[in-house]
Amino acid sequence: MLPVSYYVxxxxxxxxxxxxxxxxxxxxxxxFMSIELMLNAANLAFVAxxxxxxxxxxxxxxxxxxxxxxxxxxxxxxxxxxxxxxxQSIDVDQMSSLKG
Amino acid sequence: xxSTDLLSILxxxxxxxxxxxxxLVDVFTKKNKWLTPLLAAxxxxxxxxxxxxxxxxxxxxxxxxxxxxxFTAYLxxxxxxxxxxxxxxxxxxxxxxxxDRGEYYVLLLFSISGMMLMAAATDLIVVFLALELLSIPxxxxxxFARPNPDSEEAALKYFLLGAFAGGFVVYGVALAxxxxxxxxxxxxxxxxxxxxxxxxxxxxxxxxxxxxxxxxVAVVPFQMWTPDVYHGAPSAVTAFMAVGAKAAGFAxxxxxxxxxxxxxxxxxxxxxxxLAALTMIVGNIVAIAQSNIKRLLAYSSIAHAGYxxxxxxxxxxxxxAPDGVAAALFYLLAYAVTNFGAWGVVIALEKAEGxxxxxxxxxxxxxxxxxxxAAMAVFMLSFTGVPPTLGFVGKFFLFRTxxxxxxxxxxxxxxxxxxxxxxxxxxxxxxxxxxxxxxDVSRPVLLRLTTxxxxxxxxxxxxxxxxxxxxxxxxxxxxx
Numbered sequence: 001m002l003p004v005s006y007y008v009x010x011x012x013x014x015x016x017x018x019x020x021x022x023x024x025x026x027x028x029x030x031x032f033m034s035i036e037l038m039l040n041a042a043n044l045a046f047v048a049x050x051x052x053x054x055x056x057x058x059x060x061x062x063x064x065x066x067x068x069x070x071x072x073x074x075x076x077x078x079x080x081x082x083x084x085x086x087x088q089s090i091d092v093d094q095m096s097s098l099k100g
Numbered sequence: 101x102x103s104t105d106l107l108s109i110l111x112x113x114x115x116x117x118x119x120x121x122x123x124l125v126d127v128f129t130k131k132n133k134w135l136t137p138l139l140a141a142x143x144x145x146x147x148x149x150x151x152x153x154x155x156x157x158x159x160x161x162x163x164x165x166x167x168x169x170x171f172t173a174y175l176x177x178x179x180x181x182x183x184x185x186x187x188x189x190x191x192x193x194x195x196x197x198x199x200d201r202g203e204y205y206v207l208l209l210f211s212i213s214g215m216m217l218m219a220a221a222t223d224l225i226v227v228f229l230a231l232e233l234l235s236i237p238x239x240x241x242x243x244f245a246r247p248n249p250d251s252e253e254a255a256l257k258y259f260l261l262g263a264f265a266g267g268f269v270v271y272g273v274a275l276a277x278x279x280x281x282x283x284x285x286x287x288x289x290x291x292x293x294x295x296x297x298x299x300x301x302x303x304x305x306x307x308x309x310x311x312x313x314x315x316x317v318a319v320v321p322f323q324m325w326t327p328d329v330y331h332g333a334p335s336a337v338t339a340f341m342a343v344g345a346k347a348a349g350f351a352x353x354x355x356x357x358x359x360x361x362x363x364x365x366x367x368x369x370x371x372x373x374x375l376a377a378l379t380m381i382v383g384n385i386v387a388i389a390q391s392n393i394k395r396l397l398a399y400s401s402i403a404h405a406g407y408x409x410x411x412x413x414x415x416x417x418x419x420x421a422p423d424g425v426a427a428a429l430f431y432l433l434a435y436a437v438t439n440f441g442a443w444g445v446v447i448a449l450e451k452a453e454g455x456x457x458x459x460x461x462x463x464x465x466x467x468x469x470x471x472x473x474a475a476m477a478v479f480m481l482s483f484t485g486v487p488p489t490l491g492f493v494g495k496f497f498l499f500r501t502x503x504x505x506x507x508x509x510x511x512x513x514x515x516x517x518x519x520x521x522x523x524x525x526x527x528x529x530x531x532x533x534x535x536x537x538x539x540d541v542s543r544p545v546l547l548r549l550t551t552x553x554x555x556x557x558x559x560x561x562x563x564x565x566x567x568x569x570x571x572x573x574x575x576x577x578x579x580x
Contacts (some may be wrong), residue, residue, distance in 0.1 A: 022264050035263045038271065052281075055282070061274075068228070068229065072263055075240060079256050083252045083253070086249055097250055
């Protein structure tokens with residue numbers, strides 16, 4: 001069986017990829033997917049640590065995080081659709097009408 | 101579930117249930133547009149009454165995941181009052197801007213219930229849930245002026261950055277759980293004290309939590325969304341968001357670091373020192389260049405986040421920390437009163453399609469509308485920290501505790517940046533009183549009432565500030 005540290009390491013890598021994706025990518029949907037990757041990295045870490053501590057609570061938290069992520073998707077996609085209707089684009093670099 | 105469990109979440113339950121009822125009410129009252137805001141205000145008054153009745157008692161519920169203590173009660177009162185002010189500012193503004201939809205007030209109630217949960221949370225997972233419960237309605241509110249592109253852009257920026265910040269918080273919570281085997285603040289403290297915790301992991305987790313909440317309360321270098329979101333969102337939303345989201349963010353930061361991590365003080369305090377100093381400097385200096393009043397107030401809000409963040413550097417010093425938290429609570433109150441007043445004036449001058457928001461539009465206000473200009477002058481002086489205003493007293497208590505904790509350099513930066521801030525706040529006064537112009541103002545009754553009450557409050561409360569500060573000090577006693 002793989003040691004738990006591998007899982008934690010993988011979750012850290014996933015989190016870093018997600019955070020970089022948010023900073024580098026310019027398409028709102030892809031940025032949003034990167035954020036989901038960060039949340040799921042946290043889920044993986046939760047489950048792995050729950051195994052280390054033999055505490056079920058860690059696995060329960062994953063359900064909370066999944067629920068919150070679903071709520072965020074509902075609002076986020078609605079916003080992105082509303083903007084696409086207006087601008088025919090969801091490139092965040094084109095969202096620069098607010099400046100100063 | 102016991103009765104203490106119910107009592108510990110009573111104001112939150114009342115608000116959530118009432119908001120669900122209002123969703124229905126709104127469907128059946130298409131003609132009487134005043135009913136939903138009125139009922140929302142009634143619900144907030146009920147929550148306010150419960151919170152006042154609860155102050156002085158302690159209810160720990162759900163196996164210690166939430167607690168109602170003085171700290172919670174103080175903040176609940178602040179949140180409920182902010183909600184009332186938010187409704188008062190929004191009522192006529194929404195009609196004028198064509199945003200007259202009942203969901204507005206429902207979302208406001210949901211967001212406030214999240215803030216109250218944040219103040220009560222004593223478990224990191226509840227902190228995370230509360231953070232999302234308060235943020236998600238705010239994302240929608242920021243885009244409430246849809247299909248106005250500015251409002252949509254503000255909502256998307258707020259949403260993406262807010263969700264990004266949420267990712268940092270939840271990963272920080274996961275690491276804290278990994279380091280200690282629990283997410284309960286008390287258990288984390290116990291694990292650190294008995295030496296069973298992995299300190300490296302815990303410090304990284306705490307750092308990620310600071311980053312996440314740094315986004316939420318707009319601390320430099322995580323502030324880049326603030327001016328755009330404050331500018332693009334409807335002004336009534338911005339006024340509420342500036343107070344509510346900031347107070348809730350600081351509530352979580354104060355509770356988490358004071359209750360769970362005082363033993364890591366030496367490792368964490370340099371980060372906080374740098375963040376507070378950077379925020380005060382950048383917020384105040386960039387604000388000088390602003391000519392749009394909404395952006396000016398946005399940078400001012402960043403600067404004030406820096407001042408409040410200063411109180412966090414005391415979190416691990418057992419003798420000073422209670423004063424530090426009390427000073428932060430008092431400053432939040434001072435900021436709330438001043439901020440709602442200032443945004444009330446902004447709303448009075450704002451026209452459709454983002455007109456009436458430039459500083460030049462304030463020219464001649466002193467001659468044509470002396471009362472409104474005088475109120476704005478009071479708010480600007482309070483933001484600067486000139487006596488006799490709440491802003492001055494708040495800064496006084498804050499700087500005093502920072503000096504007590506031995507951070508002379510930080511206090512000095514605070515005083516110097518306050519001096520810089522005088523330049524741009526006083527510029528508003530100069531434009532209002534020294535230049536001629538024909539300002540066009542709409543002043544419905546509720547708006548007059550809000551600006552009038554907050555202006556009087558800013559001055560009068562500063563005179564009776566000692567009992568107020570004592571109230572804040574008593575509120576934090578049980579934290580330690």
